[in-house]
Amino acid sequence: MEELFDILLFSQDFREKDKKELKIYEVWFNENKDKCLLKLEYLVQSTLGYEDWQMDYSKESLLGLGKWLKTNVKIQQLSEEDYAKVRATVPDYIDIDDWTLTLETRTILLDAGIYFGEVFIHNYKNLYWKQYFSSAKNRDINHGNMVISLSNKKGSDLNPIRITNNIGEIFGEGIGSDSELIKLYEVWEKYL
Secondary structure (H helix, E strand, O other): OHHHHHHHHHOOOOOOOOHHHHHHHHHHHHHHHHHHHHHHHHHHHOOOOOOOOOOOOOOOHHHHHHHHHHHHOOEEEOOHHHHHHHHHHOOOOOOOOOEEEOHHHHHHHHHHHHHHHHHHHHHOOOOOEEEOOOOOOOOOOOOOOEEEOOOOOOOOOEOHHHHHHHHHHHHHOOOOOOOHHHHHHHHHHOOO
């Protein structure tokens, strides 16, 4: 599970893993989802100014969480060696950052992604978590990830953990507004 957890925190790219191996992640997710939510609630409410934030699964709670995330996303500079490793895997014409999100931030974003997904599930009773598998021949980036099944729209499952990680990257760059999370919720609501 440790290797799968590293993939989950750093890239969410399980395309090289087989279904049998990835079922371990599904079990971990289902067994730990509530613990992740409790940890997130504790972290947010123990921050000065956020003591009254409620994990009530309302759309409005995402505004407070987004504000909290914006001020709590932390980055660390890559060493020259780590930067060179990344640079070697990416074509020269693509710019890459010389920093990465901290492990603590990545863990927070995982927990926030679970909450983001749970807000959808609590407000739209026909939605649920499922592990997504693409075909062995054409594996896409969501392969093996836990997604929210949008059963009324084929091929448009929602990956809340990837969404919060993307928001974290935006915040890490020092851009984006603290309302990014609620804005994305409203965008996805249109597909329900």
